Amino acid sequence: MVDIYVLPLKYKEFKKIINFMIRGLHVETKTILIKNAIIIGDEIKKGSLITENDKISEIDYSNSSLNHADEVIDAEGKVLSPGLVNTHTHLSMSLMRGLADDMPLDTWLNDHIWPVEANLDGEHCYAGAMLACAEMIRSGTTCFNDMYFFMDHVADAADKAGIRGTLSHGMIDLGDEEKRKAEFKETQRIIDKCHETADGRIKVAFGPHSPYTCSRELLEGVRKEADKQGLRIHIHVSETQKEVEDVMEASGKRPFEYLDEIGLLGSDVLAAHAVWLDEDEMDIIKERGVALSHNPASNMKLASGVSPVSKLLEKGICMSLGTDGAASNNNLDLLEEMKLAALLQKVTTLDPTAMPAQKVFDMATRGGAAALGLEDEIGTIEVGKKADLILVDMKSSSLTPLRNPISHLVYSANGADVDTVICNGEMLMKNRELLTINEVEVISRAEEASEDLLSKL
Numbered sequence: 099m100v101d102i103y104v105l106p107l108k109y110k111e112f113k114k115i116i117n118f119m120i121r122g123l124h125v126e127t128k129t130i131l132i133k134n135a136i137i138i139g140d141e142i143k144k145g146s147l148i149t150e151n152d153k154i155s156e157i158d159y160s161n162s163s164l165n166h167a168d169e170v171i172d173a174e175g176k177v178l179s180p181g182l183v184n185t186h187t188h189l190s191m192s193l194m195r196g197l198a199d200d201m202p203l204d205t206w207l208n209d210h211i212w213p214v215e216a217n218l219d220g221e222h223c224y225a226g227a228m229l230a231c232a233e234m235i236r237s238g239t240t241c242f243n244d245m246y247f248f249m250d251h252v253a254d255a256a257d258k259a260g261i262r263g264t265l266s267h268g269m270i271d272l273g274d275e276e277k278r279k280a281e282f283k284e285t286q287r288i289i290d291k292c293h294e295t296a297d298g299r300i301k302v303a304f305g306p307h308s309p310y311t312c313s314r315e316l317l318e319g320v321r322k323e324a325d326k327q328g329l330r331i332h333i334h335v336s337e338t339q340k341e342v343e344d345v346m347e348a349s350g351k352r353p354f355e356y357l358d359e360i361g362l363l364g365s366d367v368l369a370a371h372a373v374w375l376d377e378d379e380m381d382i383i384k385e386r387g388v389a390l391s392h393n394p395a396s397n398m399k400l401a402s403g404v405s406p407v408s409k410l411l412e413k414g415i416c417m418s419l420g421t422d423g424a425a426s427n428n429n430l431d432l433l434e435e436m437k438l439a440a441l442l443q444k445v446t447t448l449d450p451t452a453m454p455a456q457k458v459f460d461m462a463t464r465g466g467a468a469a470l471g472l473e474d475e476i477g478t479i480e481v482g483k484k485a486d487l488i489l490v491d492m493k494s495s496s497l498t499p500l501r502n503p504i505s506h507l508v509y510s511a512n513g514a515d516v517d518t519v520i521c522n523g524e525m526l527m528k529n530r531e532l533l534t535i536n537e538v539e540v541i542s543r544a545e546e547a548s549e550d551l552l553s554k555l
């Protein structure tokens with residue numbers, strides 16, 4: 099027997115479910131057409147490119163077939179490059195820009211940075227990270243690799259800004275067991291809360307600070323957990339000579355040998371700095387497939403030394419580029435960093451052919467992607483890859499005449515020449531106007547946060 103009072107209700111429910119299913123199947127597509135751009139793809143040629151949602155869907159060098167999209171950008175006079183990848187940052191440290199310059203690393207850390215960091219809270223970190231996101235987008239960075247504190251607040255900033263990032267809580271135990279437990283707990287909290295959020299733009303890695311601030315137990319625990327959870331590891335290694343001496347005194351081994359002995363090294367590890375290396379360590383890095391982040395400005399400013407980048411590249415080690423925090427750089431401009439990286443290798447090796455422009459450009463793009471395990475998604479302009487793209491305006495006095503776009507990007511351009519930025523198919527900046535960030539508000543909030551931190555000293 100059919101219950102006639104219930105039937106209409108059932109029909110309504112049924113209709114509701116069907117409608118819900120239809121809505122679920124109907125994925126709205128969003129397209130952007132960039133035409134007349136000089137595209138840095140497999141070759142460097144003028145053409146058009148279409149993005150569909152988060153990906154690059156079409157590249158056409160004949161300039162004929164592509165005409166329609168939701169948004170059309172005429173990129174005449176502009177170079178279309180993959181978004182830059184900054185593989186070593188401390189975004190929230192932008193609040194400490196210019197706080198203390200011209201001193202050795204240990205004085206800088208002990209007397210100036212750590213006392214300020216002792217009073218940090220999530221609000222400060224959000225304000226600093228948002229400021230850094232504005233600066234990175236303005237200067238063409240679409241992906242970063244960050245290590246710091248209150249990383250859920252950093253994730254929040256990156257999510258709102260629309261940028262891509264891998265985040266790690268900086269773990270330091272200095273041999274203290276209680277502190278070690280707390281560091282694993284905080285790392286796990288960040289993983290559970292932030293990993294694979296913001297449409298997959300935000301990922302979380304383990305961030306043991308360094309072999310001199312982390313105990314062997316902490317480092318071994320990180321390797322175990324990273325394997326178990328399938329997450330990457332971000333660590334500072336061999337930044338200064340003193341650090342190498344300290345690790346040798348404590349372990350009897352050089353830093354990379356020590357890390358290898360305890361089983362930390364692998365192709366999921368990104369080591370920042372790697373300035374002081376001997377031949378055996380370079381071979382270990384190569385064998386284990388460890389990726390490195392070269393930070394020339396920070397290394398020069400803190401007089402840490404010169405990483406043997408030309409040699410590391412010759413050995414086929416995965417090399418990428420980072421700015422380090424704005425407190426030791428003092429900006430996050432990767433275009434500037436590319437030039438510094440090239441010049442530093444040339445003057446140190448007394449060889450002008452060392453570190454040619456194309457090599458350093460590769461480090462800032464595909465090298466960075468590979469160092470973060472994202473080589474299948476970003477780092478080059480290819481159909482099917484994520485639409486992380488930047489347009490650099492070449493119609494300026496400092497970039498004329500345009501003969502070799504790679505040479506201009508490395509040696510002549512700086513962040514201020516970046517005109518338009520797209521990340522994950524979303525427009526973050528157009529004609530130098532930030533679209534996801536209220537810059538006036540972000541600057542004033544960062545100023546307040548910085549004042550607040552200094553007032554607590």
Ligand SMILES: [Zn+2]
Pocket residue numbers: 186187188334370422423
């Ligand atoms: Zn660092």
